Amino acid sequence: MTVHSRRGVQTRRSILTERLPASGNTALAASALIQATLGVEFTFAGLDKFADPNFTANFETFVRASPGTDNGVLSPIIRLLVLPNVAIAATLLKFTELGLGLVLLLGAAEVARRRFSGRLGAQHGYEAPVALVAALAGFAAAGLALSIFLLEGGVLPAIVSGRAFTSAIPVELLIVPFGVAVGWIELGRFLVLRKPPNASLIETEL
Structure with a gap:
C-alpha cells in the first residue's frame, strides 16, 4: 500500500469515526427530538385535515369566525386572497402541513443518524440538500404557526x-x-455540509 493510499484510508476512517464533542452531540440530539416532535405535529395536523370530509366548509367557518379576519395585520390578505379562494386555500393548507411534517421528520432522522459513529453515521452527499429543505421547512412551520396565532387574535x-x-x-x-x-x-448544518469532502479521499475512491 502506498503512502497516498494509507492517507486515504486514514481520512476515510476519520470521517467515519470522528464525532463532535459530547456537548455538540447532545445539543444536536436534542434538536432532532424537537424537530421530530414538530414533524409529528404537522404530519398529524395535515392528516386530520385530509380525514375531514367537510374540511373546506369547516375551514371557511373557522376563518370567518376568527378575530384576525376583521382586525389585524393579516386581515387584508385574508379578505382579498383567502376567503375569495377558500377551497384553494384549504387544499393548500392540507398539503403544506403534511409536507412540512414529513420533511421535518426526514431531517430529524438524518440529524439523529449522524450522531452515531462508524458507517451508520458516515457523511453522504445528499445531506446538504436535505438539511437545506429541512431548514426551509422549519422556518415555514414557524411562519404558518405565527399566521394561525395572529388569525386567532394573537393574545x-x-x-x-x-x-x-x-x-x-x-x-x-x-x-x-x-x-x-x-x-x-x-x-447551519447545510452551510457546513455543502463544503466538498477531503480531496485526498475523493482521489483515493476514484
Whole structure:
C-alpha cells in the first residue's frame, strides 16, 4: 500500500469515526427530538385535515369566525386572497402541513443518524440538500404557526387565574421559536455540509 493510499484510508476512517464533542452531540440530539416532535405535529395536523370530509366548509367557518379576519395585520390578505379562494386555500393548507411534517421528520432522522459513529453515521452527499429543505421547512412551520396565532387574535401570555390548569402559552405561539430554532440549526448544518469532502479521499475512491 502506498503512502497516498494509507492517507486515504486514514481520512476515510476519520470521517467515519470522528464525532463532535459530547456537548455538540447532545445539543444536536436534542434538536432532532424537537424537530421530530414538530414533524409529528404537522404530519398529524395535515392528516386530520385530509380525514375531514367537510374540511373546506369547516375551514371557511373557522376563518370567518376568527378575530384576525376583521382586525389585524393579516386581515387584508385574508379578505382579498383567502376567503375569495377558500377551497384553494384549504387544499393548500392540507398539503403544506403534511409536507412540512414529513420533511421535518426526514431531517430529524438524518440529524439523529449522524450522531452515531462508524458507517451508520458516515457523511453522504445528499445531506446538504436535505438539511437545506429541512431548514426551509422549519422556518415555514414557524411562519404558518405565527399566521394561525395572529388569525386567532394573537393574545400574548398573561397571568390569568382561570388558566391555572391550561397552557400559559398558546400552542401556535410555542411552535414559532421551535420552528425558528430548527430552521437555524438545519441552515447551519447545510452551510457546513455543502463544503466538498477531503480531496485526498475523493482521489483515493476514484
